[in-house]
Amino acid sequence: MGIIFGKKKKPSRVTEQDKAVLQLKQQRDKIKMYQKRIELSLTKDRELAKKLLNSGQKDRAKLLLRKKRYQEQLLVKTDCQLDNLEKLTHDIEFAIVELQVVEGLKVGNDALKKVNDALDxxxxxxxxxxxxxxxxxxxxxxxxxxxxxxxxxxxxxxxxxxxxxxxxMPEVPSVEPIPQMDKDIIPEEKNKDKKVKEKEKEPVALMA
CATH class of the missing domain: 1.20.5 (Single alpha-helices involved in coiled-coils or other helix-helix interfaces)
Known part of the structure; x- marks a missing residue:
C-alpha cells in the first residue's frame, strides 16, 4: 500500500479586507443591474399608460402611474445606497494603502536599525x-x-x-603660423606715404 503525501497549500494572499472590498463591489454591481431594470420598467409603464388613456382606461392608467412613481422613489433610494457603498469601498481601499505604507515604514526602520547596529x-x-x-x-x-x-x-x-x-597626452599637430598682413594699409598706400616722407626731407630752396 503506497503512502500518499498531500501537498501543503500555499497561504492565500487575499486578505479579509480584499474580500470585504470584493463583496461591496459585487453588491454595487447588483444594485446597478436592479436600477437598469427599474429604468426600463419606468419607460414601459409610461408608454403603457398612454395606450390605456387612449383606449379610455383612465383608472388603469392612473394605477400604472402610481406604480411608476413608487419605482422612481426606489430608484432614488438605490442611488443613496450606491453612494454609501462607493464611499465604504474607497475607505477600505485607502485603509489598505495606509496599512501597506505603515508596514513599509516598519521594514525600513528595522533595516536602518540593523545598519546602525552594524556600524559600531x-x-x-x-x-x-x-x-x-x-x-x-x-x-x-x-x-x-x-x-x-x-x-x-x-x-x-x-x-x-x-x-x-x-x-x-595625445600629440597635437603643429600648425605653421600664418604671416600677418597689415589689413588697414594697402601696399600702394604704403609706397605713397614713403614718397611723401622723402619729399619732406628734401632741402627747401631759399628765396634770393
Missing amino acids: IADIESILEETREGVEKQNEINDLLTGQLTEEDEEAVEAELAAIISEE
Whole structure:
C-alpha cells in the first residue's frame, strides 16, 4: 500500500479586507443591474399608460402611474445606497494603502536599525586611526626617500615624470603660423606715404 503525501497549500494572499472590498463591489454591481431594470420598467409603464388613456382606461392608467412613481422613489433610494457603498469601498481601499505604507515604514526602520547596529562607533574610530597611521607612515617614507636623493636625482625624476606625461597626452599637430598682413594699409598706400616722407626731407630752396 503506497503512502500518499498531500501537498501543503500555499497561504492565500487575499486578505479579509480584499474580500470585504470584493463583496461591496459585487453588491454595487447588483444594485446597478436592479436600477437598469427599474429604468426600463419606468419607460414601459409610461408608454403603457398612454395606450390605456387612449383606449379610455383612465383608472388603469392612473394605477400604472402610481406604480411608476413608487419605482422612481426606489430608484432614488438605490442611488443613496450606491453612494454609501462607493464611499465604504474607497475607505477600505485607502485603509489598505495606509496599512501597506505603515508596514513599509516598519521594514525600513528595522533595516536602518540593523545598519546602525552594524556600524559600531569603536570600529569606525579604529578604522580611521589605522588610516591616519598609514598616511603618516607613507609620508615618513616619502620624506626618507627625498632626503636620500641629490638634486641631480630629483631632476632625473622630474624628467622621467614629464616623459610619462607626454606619452599619455595625445600629440597635437603643429600648425605653421600664418604671416600677418597689415589689413588697414594697402601696399600702394604704403609706397605713397614713403614718397611723401622723402619729399619732406628734401632741402627747401631759399628765396634770393
